[in-house]
Amino acid sequence: xxxxxxxxxxxxxxxxxxxxxxxxxxxxxxxxxxxxxxxxxxxxxxxxxxxxxxxxxxxxxxxxxxxxxxxxxxxxxxxxxxxxxxxxxxxxxxxxxxxxxxxxxxxxxxxxxxxxxxxxxxxxxxxxxxxxxxxxxxxxxxxxxxxxxxxxxxxxxxxxxxxxxxxxxxxxxxxxxxxxxxxxxxxxxxxxxxxxxxxxxxxxxxxxxxxxxxxxxxxxxxxxxxxxxxxxxxxxxxxxxxxxxxxxxxxxxxxxxxxxxxxxxxxxxxxxxxxxxxxxxxxxxxxxxxxxxxxxxxxxxxxxxxxxxxxxxxxxxxxxxxxxxxxxxxxxxxxxxxxxxxxxxxxxxxxxxxxxxxxxxxxxxxxxxxxxxxxxxxxxxxxxxxxxxxxxxxxxxxxxxxxxxxxxxxxxxxxxxxxxxxxxxxxxxxxxxxxxxxxxxxxxxxxxxxxxxxxxx
Ligand code: GUN
Ligand code: ZN
Numbered sequence: 001x002x003x004x005x006x007x008x009x010x011x012x013x014x015x016x017x018x019x020x021x022x023x024x025x026x027x028x029x030x031x032x033x034x035x036x037x038x039x040x041x042x043x044x045x046x047x048x049x050x051x052x053x054x055x056x057x058x059x060x061x062x063x064x065x066x067x068x069x070x071x072x073x074x075x076x077x078x079x080x081x082x083x084x085x086x087x088x089x090x091x092x093x094x095x096x097x098x099x100x101x102x103x104x105x106x107x108x109x110x111x112x113x114x115x116x117x118x119x120x121x122x123x124x125x126x127x128x129x130x131x132x133x134x135x136x137x138x139x140x141x142x143x144x145x146x147x148x149x150x151x152x153x154x155x156x157x158x159x160x161x162x163x164x165x166x167x168x169x170x171x172x173x174x175x176x177x178x179x180x181x182x183x184x185x186x187x188x189x190x191x192x193x194x195x196x197x198x199x200x201x202x203x204x205x206x207x208x209x210x211x212x213x214x215x216x217x218x219x220x221x222x223x224x225x226x227x228x229x230x231x232x233x234x235x236x237x238x239x240x241x242x243x244x245x246x247x248x249x250x251x252x253x254x255x256x257x258x259x260x261x262x263x264x265x266x267x268x269x270x271x272x273x274x275x276x277x278x279x280x281x282x283x284x285x286x287x288x289x290x291x292x293x294x295x296x297x298x299x300x301x302x303x304x305x306x307x308x309x310x311x312x313x314x315x316x317x318x319x320x321x322x323x324x325x326x327x328x329x330x331x332x333x334x335x336x337x338x339x340x341x342x343x344x345x346x347x348x349x350x351x352x353x354x355x356x357x358x359x360x361x362x363x364x365x366x367x368x369x370x371x372x373x374x375x376x377x378x379x380x381x382x383x384x385x386x387x388x389x390x391x392x393x394x395x396x397x398x399x400x401x402x403x404x405x406x407x408x409x410x411x412x413x414x415x416x417x418x419x420x421x422x423x424x425x426x427x428x429x430x431x432x433x434x435x436x437x438x439x440x441x442x443x444x445x446x447x448x449x450x451x452x453x454x455x456x457x
Contacts, residue, residue, distance in 0.1 A: 008057045009034045009397075009442065012045055013065025016072045016423050017390040018372035026420055032071065033057070034397045037442030042391055068405035068413065070423060073390050074134025074160075074398035074440065075336040076378025079235070079275040079296035079325025081139045082124045082150055082163075083108045083117075087329035092304045096241045097213075099305055099330070101173070107329075108141040108166075109176040117146035121153045124334075128159065129445055131335040132435040134398040135160040137235055137273055137296070137325075137382060139208055142166050142178050144187040151195045154203045158445050160398065162233045162382065164208025165191045167223055171213050185222055192230050202441060204233060211237035212248045212261045220265035233271040233382070235296075238262065239284070240276035241307045259284035268293045271383045275325055276301075277315070278308040285318040294321035294381030297373065299342035300331030309346050309353075312365060312373075323378030324370070340370040340427060367427055401437035401449070402426055408433045 011034075015027045031048050033040040033055065041051060052058065065071065084107060091103040111117045128136055138154075138161055140147035147165040154161045167184050168177055178184040188207065195205035207227040209215040215223075227234045239245050239258050248258045255261045259280065262268050270292030277288070277295040288295065297310050315322050324339040325331075331339070347365040354362040365373075379389025388398045404411045404422045411429045413422060426434055438446040 005055070005057045005061060007035060008055065008061045010051075010057055010062045011065060011071055012048065012062055014070035014419055015042070015391055016070050018073075018376040019390060023366070023372035024368035024423070026070075026423060028419060032391060034442050037396055039391055039393050039395050039397055042393060063401075065401070066403070068422065069401060069403045069436075070419070071391075072400050072402060073375040073388070074400055074438065075132045075374050076323060076382065076389070077128065077133045077136040077326050077336055077339075078273055078294070078323035078378045078381045079137055079139075079298055080128075080328050080334070081330075082121055083111050083139075083141045083146075084329035085120060085124045085127070085334070086110075088334065089332045090329070092330075092332065094305075095243070096305050096307060096330075097243060097247075104329075105173050105176045109173070111141040111143050111146040114145050114149060117143070117149045118153070121146075121150045125153050125157045125159055127334050129157065129438055130435070131337075131432050132400045132438060133159075133334070133336055134400075134438065134440045135378070135382065135384065135388060137161070137206065137233075138163040139166055139210075139235065140164060142168060142176065144191060147191055148194055151191075151198070151203050151205070155198050155201050158202065158440050158443055160202040160384075160388070160440055162204045162206040162235070163195070164206035164233075164235055166208050166210050167219060168210040168214035169216060169219055177214075181219055181222065184219060185226065188223065188226055189230075192226070192232060196230070205230070206233040206235050208234075209236050209267070211244070212258065213244065213251060217252065217261075217265060220262070220267060224266040227269075227271075228266070231271075233273065234267050234269070235273045235275070236262065236267065238274035238277050239279040240302075241305075242279055245279050257281060257284050259287050263287055263291070273381055275327065276307065276310065278302060278310040282318070285315060285320055288315075289319035292321070294323060294383075296325035296327075296381060297322050297343060298325040298327035298331055298339070299346045300333055300339055301325075301327035303342060303346070304332060305330050309350050311350060312343070312347060313350075313363065321377065321380045322373055323381035324373050335432065336374050337427065337430060340367070340374050343370045343373065367424065371427060397439055397442040399439045400435050402430070402434050403436045403449075404430065404434060406434050406436050406448070410434075
């Protein structure tokens, strides 16, 4: 009898993922093997005996998924604000610029208190993992110490993340702004070096100018240089509302468009994520496509703050990468399934408006395309698709074990349901109770399976 390999985990059953050619490919009767956190093989279950012989694993390494279960890639949240979670579900009665001044800046200012920061950030990371978000791009606050705490919590919990200390010098309260340009740059560099010093870490530092209204031109330019020097990601907000875009043109009279402000200061690259990007001209979309810059589409926030409907179809048609962002607390839900559903509904709304105005055909996004945006699309936006996003061989194993009949499941399953129906029901009606295991880089971070619904033979 072959010796058991504790370093190996093997799954037998249904796999669901996005590929470049299929937004939601369902593969039944498969076997997927993980070694050292990476996907070693994905084969038909007919190869199981052969694979056992080749690799020397036994049934002790195998999870035989039941008919109510399937494996999908971890969800990717391309834009959220960890310090705004205390406001989730609250204070959504003002448009963006007033909302920031009235609720958001005062809330973020509380993170000068590092004890409070640790409490909140621990809850945030646990909540996202519970909801199957295996990778997230986080804004923190302007505070260096609290932002280091967020990075530490992410590192110790094992979530994959990019995280940034927020930069802002103007158009925000005196009590909540960085002290000067030199302090801003020095602390940002210190944060980058601090996070890069973590060993075996899935956490990356990110240069995070809040948005053009709060950052003068010299700050934007210097931050771009820091990102280039350290080869880090950049994240910011772009064209979320019309009043914001008008204001940016006043603040930067030399720029023809909002996008040019970031482009001329050299902030746009393949590792840059811009959130919202609702009110772009075709020329601005072309700039994003040429730079390889990705858009974090945040439908929940865009609806709550009444910012607008982002035309994702047009962005995709023009070659712009698009992923989904929960954008808490502009959006109220930390769950990417909520973003996925609202993404489809916003696209349906655009289609209805077009039809009513007889403004030409518009193909709304399908839930399959939204599934892709929540997984592989998000990985592309974060320039991590070489590592994560689907079940390609050699990628890291970031995955969710879904059970549509898990304890307390909100989903009714009927005897005539086929596997595709089960997947669709999870996407539309499922919640964290259906996410029974969460893996990041092969590590099981969460497991609520019982012998009743997951059996290792
Ligand atoms: N634009 C600048 N800051 C913010 C923020 O915190 N949330 C949202 N939704 N938009 C922003
Ligand atoms: Zn945001």
